[in-house]
Amino acid sequence: MEQIFNSEFYEKLHTLRMSIALTIASGQAGGRKSNSKGNSVEFSDFREYMLGDDIRRIDWNAYGRFDRLFVKLFMEEKEGVFQIFLDCSESMKFGEKSKEVCAKRIAGALSYIVLENGDRLFINTLRDDHVLTAGSYSGMQSFIRTIKFIEEAPMGGSNDLFKSVKEKEFKNRGLSFLITDGYTDDLDDTIKYLKYKKQDVVLIHVLSEEELNPRYEGTLNLIDSEDNGDLRVSFNATAIKTYKDSLNKFLTETENLCKKYAVTYIRVNSSDSCDSLFFSSLAKLAKKV
Amino acid sequence: MKFTHLWPLAFTLLVPVIIIMYMMKQKAKEQKVSSLYLWSEMIKNDRANTPWEKLKKNWLMILQIITLLVLIAALTSPYFLSGLVSSGKACVVIDTSASMNFMYDDNQTRLDKAKEEALSYVRKLKNGTEISLITSDKSAVLLNGKSQNKNEIIEQIKNLEASNYPGDASEGVSMAKALALDSKGLQTLVITDSSIDIENLDAMVVDVYSDMPNVAVEYVSHGFKESELDVLVKVTNFSEEAVKRDVSLYQGENLIVTKEVEIEANSSEVVYFEDVDLNGSVYFAQVSGKDACDEDNISYDVLSDGTERKVLLMTRANVYLEKALNLIPGIAVTKSEDISSIEDFAKQEFDLYIFDSLVPDKLPKQGNIIMFGCECEEITQIDDFIADGRIIHGLESNTTKYLDGLSFGVANTYSYKVPDYATPFLATNGVGEEEANVAFIGEKQGRTFAMIGFDLHNSDFPLYMEYPLLMYNLVNECVSGGIISNYVYSSGEAVAVNANIEGALPTVVKPSGEIAELTDYRYNYSDTKEYGVYSINQVVKDNEETSTFAVNYPISESKIDTHPSLISSLNENVVTEVKGIFNLRNFIIVLSLILLALEWIFSLRK
Numbered sequence: 067m068e069q070i071f072n073s074e075f076y077e078k079l080h081t082l083r084m085s086i087a088l089t090i091a092s093g094q095a096g097g098r099k100s101n102s103k104g105n106s107v108e109f110s111d112f113r114e115y116m117l118g119d120d121i122r123r124i125d126w127n128a129y130g131r132f133d134r135l136f137v138k139l140f141m142e143e144k145e146g147v148f149q150i151f152l153d154c155s156e157s158m159k160f161g162e163k164s165k166e167v168c169a170k171r172i173a174g175a176l177s178y179i180v181l182e183n184g185d186r187l188f189i190n191t192l193r194d195d196h197v198l199t200a201g202s203y204s205g206m207q208s209f210i211r212t213i214k215f216i217e218e219a220p221m222g223g224s225n226d227l228f229k230s231v232k233e234k235e236f237k238n239r240g241l242s243f244l245i246t247d248g249y250t251d252d253l254d255d256t257i258k259y260l261k262y263k264k265q266d267v268v269l270i271h272v273l274s275e276e277e278l279n280p281r282y283e284g285t286l287n288l289i290d291s292e293d294n295g296d297l298r299v300s301f302n303a304t305a306i307k308t309y310k311d312s313l314n315k316f317l318t319e320t321e322n323l324c325k326k327y328a329v330t331y332i333r334v335n336s337s338d339s340c341d342s343l344f345f346s347s348l349a350k351l352a353k354k355v
Numbered sequence: 356m357k358f359t360h361l362w363p364l365a366f367t368l369l370v371p372v373i374i375i376m377y378m379m380k381q382k383a384k385e386q387k388v389s390s391l392y393l394w395s396e397m398i399k400n401d402r403a404n405t406p407w408e409k410l411k412k413n414w415l416m417i418l419q420i421i422t423l424l425v426l427i428a429a430l431t432s433p434y435f436l437s438g439l440v441s442s443g444k445a446c447v448v449i450d451t452s453a454s455m456n457f458m459y460d461d462n463q464t465r466l467d468k469a470k471e472e473a474l475s476y477v478r479k480l481k482n483g484t485e486i487s488l489i490t491s492d493k494s495a496v497l498l499n500g501k502s503q504n505k506n507e508i509i510e511q512i513k514n515l516e517a518s519n520y521p522g523d524a525s526e527g528v529s530m531a532k533a534l535a536l537d538s539k540g541l542q543t544l545v546i547t548d549s550s551i552d553i554e555n556l557d558a559m560v561v562d563v564y565s566d567m568p569n570v571a572v573e574y575v576s577h578g579f580k581e582s583e584l585d586v587l588v589k590v591t592n593f594s595e596e597a598v599k600r601d602v603s604l605y606q607g608e609n610l611i612v613t614k615e616v617e618i619e620a621n622s623s624e625v626v627y628f629e630d631v632d633l634n635g636s637v638y639f640a641q642v643s644g645k646d647a648c649d650e651d652n653i654s655y656d657v658l659s660d661g662t663e664r665k666v667l668l669m670t671r672a673n674v675y676l677e678k679a680l681n682l683i684p685g686i687a688v689t690k691s692e693d694i695s696s697i698e699d700f701a702k703q704e705f706d707l708y709i710f711d712s713l714v715p716d717k718l719p720k721q722g723n724i725i726m727f728g729c730e731c732e733e734i735t736q737i738d739d740f741i742a743d744g745r746i747i748h749g750l751e752s753n754t755t756k757y758l759d760g761l762s763f764g765v766a767n768t769y770s771y772k773v774p775d776y777a778t779p780f781l782a783t784n785g786v787g788e789e790e791a792n793v794a795f796i797g798e799k800q801g802r803t804f805a806m807i808g809f810d811l812h813n814s815d816f817p818l819y820m821e822y823p824l825l826m827y828n829l830v831n832e833c834v835s836g837g838i839i840s841n842y843v844y845s846s847g848e849a850v851a852v853n854a855n856i857e858g859a860l861p862t863v864v865k866p867s868g869e870i871a872e873l874t875d876y877r878y879n880y881s882d883t884k885e886y887g888v889y890s891i892n893q894v895v896k897d898n899e900e901t902s903t904f905a906v907n908y909p910i911s912e913s914k915i916d917t918h919p920s921l922i923s924s925l926n927e928n929v930v931t932e933v934k935g936i937f938n939l940r941n942f943i944i945v946l947s948l949i950l951l952a953l954e955w956i957f958s959l960r961k
Contacts, residue, residue, distance in 0.1 A: 160389035249390040277389060286386040288394060296385075297394050312393045 070170045070217050078341070079178050111139040146185035147202075147240035149265065150176055152216070154193040155225035156291045157247055161274025163337035166221050169245045169272045171343065172334065176243055177212040181205060187212065191219045192230040192246075199234065224292035228252035228259065236263040245270045247277075248320055257327050268330040271320060275337040280309060363430030370420055377416045418954040422947055429943040444485045444501075444538045447473050447512075448527035450547035450563075452492040453846060454912035455517045457548070458567050458647045465563045466517045469546040472561050473512045476544050477505055487534055488512065491527025491547075492520040493847045501538070519650075519884045520847035521909035523549035532556050549915050560929045564918030567647035568594035571913040572602075572654040573623060575640045575843075577631075586628040586656070588640040592618035593913060601643040602626045606633055633658070637888050637903060650886060651913045655905030657842035657888070663687045664834040667700050670711035675817040676727070679826035680709075684839055684853055686830065706834045712810050723803040723833035728810035730769060735777075735806065738770040739791060745783040747793055747809075747816070752780040754796055754828045756856060757877075761825070763816040768793045769808035777804065796832060803833045824877070827853060838891050838902040845909040846886060849879040858895030865889055866906075 115124060115135035128136040150173050158165045173189065180187045181203060188201035189212060200215045227250045242265040244256070260267045285300040299305055317333070324331035334343065388394070455466040463471070477486060485501040486508050498511050524547035535541040535556060543558035545551055551560060573589040592598050597620050603613040611631060618624045631638075636658040646652070668690045670676060680688045686707070691700065694713040701708075701719035708719055711727045718724060718733050730737050745768065749761030765783075770791035773779045777797025782790045793808035816822050831853065838854050838861060854861040854876040863871045863880055866887025873880065883889070883906045891902045919929045 157389035160387075165389075247389060249392040274389065277393070282386060284384070286384055288391060289385055289387045290391040291387055291389050295391050297391050299394065309393060312395070316393055 070167050071174055071213055075171060075174065079175060112136045113139060146180070146183065147188070147238045148176075148180045148185055149188045149190060149234070149236075149240055149242040151190045151192055151197075151231060151234075151242060151244045151246075152219060153225065153227065153244075153246035154191045154219055154221045156222045157249055158272070159221050160247075160291055161276055161336050163275065165247055165272045165274050165336045168334060168336035168338075168343070169270075170216050170219070172245055172270055172272070173216050173243075174213055175343075177203070177216065178209060181209050181212065189215055189219075190231075190234055192227060193220070193225055194223045195226045195229045197230045197233040226250070226252065228255045231256050231259060236265065239264040241266045241268065243268045243270060245272060247272055248316075253320065254323055257323065257329055261327055261329075266330075267327070268332065269320075269324055271317075271331065271333045272336055273333065275335060278313070278335060280306065282306075358431040358433050360431050363427050366427045366430070367424070369423055373416065373419055373423065377413060415954060415957050418950055418957060422950040422954065425943055425947040425950060429940050429947060433939045433943070443481065443483065444541045445476075445480055446487040446489065446531045446534055446538075446541055446543040447476065447508075448489045448491055448495075448524050448531050448543060448545045448547075449473055449512070449515060450492070450522075450524040450527070450545075450549065451490045451515060451518045451520075452522040452549075452912060453517060453519045453650070453909050454548055454648075454915050455563075456519075456648055456650060457565075457569070459563060459565045460567075464517075465548050465565065466515065468563045469561070470512050470515055472546055472563070473544070474509060477508050477512065480505065485538070487531075487538075487541075489527040489530050490515065490518070491524045491530075492518040492522035493526070494522070495526035495530040497530060500534075518847075519886065519908075521845065521911050522847070523547055524551045528553060528556060528558070531558070548918055550919050560919045562919040562929055562931050564915065566595075568596070568598075569647040569651070569913060570594065570598055570600055570618065570642050570644060571648070571651035571908070571910060572640050572642050573910050573913075575654045575656040577656055577658060583630045584633055584658070586631050586638075586640070588626045588628070588654070589623055590616060590618060590626060590642050591623040591913070592620060594646075595620050598644070603641050603643070604628055604631060604638055605641060606635060606638045611638065637905060639905075648908075648913065651908040651910060653886070654907045654910075655843065655886075655888060657903050657905050664706040665689065665703070666707045666709065666830070666834065667691065667703075667705040668709045668711065669694055669697065669713045669715075670709070671713070673711050673727075673811060675811045675822075676709070676711055676826075679817075679823050680830065682823055682851075683827050683830050684841070684851065686834060707830065721802070723805075725805045725807070725829060725833060727807050728769070728813070729806065731806065734804050735774050735795075736772050738772045740767070740769055741783065741791065741793075742767045747781050747783050747814075749821075749825075750780050750782050750792075752778050752796070753856065754778075754780040754825065754832060756828065757875075758821045758825060758828075761819075761821050763814060763819055765793075765809040765816070766813040767809065768813075771795060771806055771808060773797075774799070774804075781807065796829065805829060805833065827877070828856075831855075838893060838900065839904055842902075842904045844883055844904060844906050845911075846883050846906050847881075847909055848883060848906075849881040850883060850889075850891075850904060852876075852878040852880050852891060854878075854891075854893045855895045855900070858893045858900070861891050861893040863889055863891050 112125065112128065113136065115137050119137050123137045125136050125138050128134075152169060152173050158169060177187055177189070184205065186201070187203040188199055189203070191198045203212050227246060242260050244260070244267060248271050257267055257269070282301045285298065288297045288299055290296070321331055323329070449469050451466065455464065455469060457465050459465045459468040480486065482505065483503055485503055486499070486505065487497065487501055488499040488508055488511055490496045490498060499508055502508055524545050528545060528551055531541070531543045532555065535543070541557065543553075543556055544561065545553060545558050546561040546563060548562070548564040553560060570590065570592050573591045576587045578585050586604060588602055590600065590602055597617060599615065599617045601613050601615050604611040611633070612628050614626050614628065616624050616626050637655065639653050639655040641653045664686045666680065666686045666688045668676065668680065668688055669692070670690065671692050677688070677690065680686065689705070694715055697715040697719065698717070701721075705719075705722050707723045707725065709725045709727070710729055712729060714726070714729045714731055718731070724734070726734070744764060744766050747763055747765055747768070749755035749758055755761055768783065770783070770793050773792050773795045774797060776799045777795040779792035779795040781794035782792050784790060794806060796803065796805035811817055838852055839850055841850075844850055852861060852873060854873070856876045860876065861873050863873065865871065866885045866889065871882065886906055886908055888903060888905050891904070893900050
């Protein structure tokens, strides 16, 4: 198998300096500025004193000048909590340029960004209807472990996306990256569940070139990589057109679903180069968020 | 559109085979895909489609099926009926002369080819067409007139055989012309190997002549040289190349002698056999080797039986008599004007003396005598000399047997007193109502005497058809001649049989052994279709008399060199096979080639 985190990956990673302005509402105190006002050294605003306010925060200088009581408001600095959900089903191994490599590289790159910002990171692999969570990681010193976990995460078997995500316990609000090929009827439920758990969701939809532009001919017995179901198809122009219609419908429905639940949607072709991956897909992510 | 053959339609059974093979061919390879999630639509289609619907857009298979059907169609040789016989009246004239037995190619004779073309033509005629079928050789035979039953005509054509007779299609064409007078718009197909004139006839000629190598025995002749038999055989090579052949003489199955001869192209060689030792009177010459026609490789000859009767004709000039005598078989006529030398002639002991207006001083002491326009006291006395023109009529006698109503005119004639031993056979009205006998015949002391009172020059008798018959009877009563006059004939020639009226009706035994009884004593026997040796038998007074004759291949048929295409090469009505029928086979073959090319392109693109 192709080495996932090769030297090229690391080179690209170092040049990736994206500041992802993610809004965080809760979590441990950390390096990320929260919209909520709290106890911090960084001044944010003034407001008139109200009963129950900590009298230590009254700005006496202001009182001297305006003869009214004002309290200082400070920006509460909080740690962002990031979840990466990596679909590890058998179907992710598909493709000449396999979706697995692509998905793991994306997961690795996101881990780097998150850890570099001093946020907290959880890696969740979804396999055999279960979730396996690794973490929590914080700080760049944990990046190597993160990478190792991602690289060694086994792929195979079938997986019910919704069932496995439901096993995950969320303690805080946060941001969840869902990296999958989306071949499930439960994607809707999965996103709804994440939203219910107060997660901002980014759906990274990984598809292979073979899935986007199939080039089959003759009569083939198609075998499902996960459940070994089979389908006999005579390939001709009509069959290919039928498939493409299905694909377009599937992609459109997925995009509409994401729009509906304010989910950031990024589609990735597993055969795209690293450059394209880092400076197009992930940069696009940065702009959107 | 019609089809020449229907059997190729059986190949349509291959169509389901192709479809089954395509269905079998659809055995799928396994292909792993990430998920069948997106192929669910295909499942719906897959369920909706029957196996047949799955195949419906398989262009390669459809092209192959079309190609198969087109090839089957080509095998059936479909054709459109053109306006060839637009009038609905057709006539087929087939030459069945002996030359049609020549080989057309290595496998079939010209007649086979002619039948093939005729069948092809008839089959392609519209149903309901009035078809007449005529065969033609030395004469034409209307086998079927205006028949609308094609199957009947087809059967008749299939059963046709060459007649062995010489001839061509001209008699048939004449008959077709006669039919055309009655049937307006009659369109005729003439199938022949000889040139033919179809002027004033709406006709198409199919030329079945083919130039195959052939060597023939043209004739065999014999002569006696001091009782030794010498035989002469003329062999002709009708080929374009010189050949070396054996020429043999056979008697029955016994080979008598053989000589090798080399014959240049298109030339003849005469082969002599000297001092041939024969036991019987019939033999044949045969040239070896197989060629276009085997029948003309054999030629029979019959040695005469030597019973020729000698006749002395004393006359100044009488063509009528000479001609009549020449027709009588079995007699050798010697003619002389010199009546004074009758005594010298008499020493040769002629069987019959005929005096035509010449009377010797003394009659010969032996032999039979016939006198024309003479006065001869030695035989009888004159009753009268009738100088004014009279009508002569026949009286009932052996001499006038079968000559009922005989009547002719004479300018002048003697009338005789009929001797006791004689019978009158011609008379005229004399003075008053009494009949005057102008001719009689009778036997006296073993000799037959006949007197006819008028000179033939003073009579119109020779202009009547009864004249040669009466002459024959007259001479025959005086000398007993052979039954036949010639011994060698060509097929189709009539054999003049002159049997003794004293005996039973003669019978003819054909080479095949078949026996035919003749219906008269004088008979033109024309059923000489078979080649070989015939015999004529007649029982006369408890004695069976037999004459033998041979019938040979009509050599004129071997010499055909003016076939229709040669004479009328620019005439569009002369063809070598039936045309005018739009045969689709070639077009269909071209179409199938185009389909194959399309299939190839399709398969390449796929």
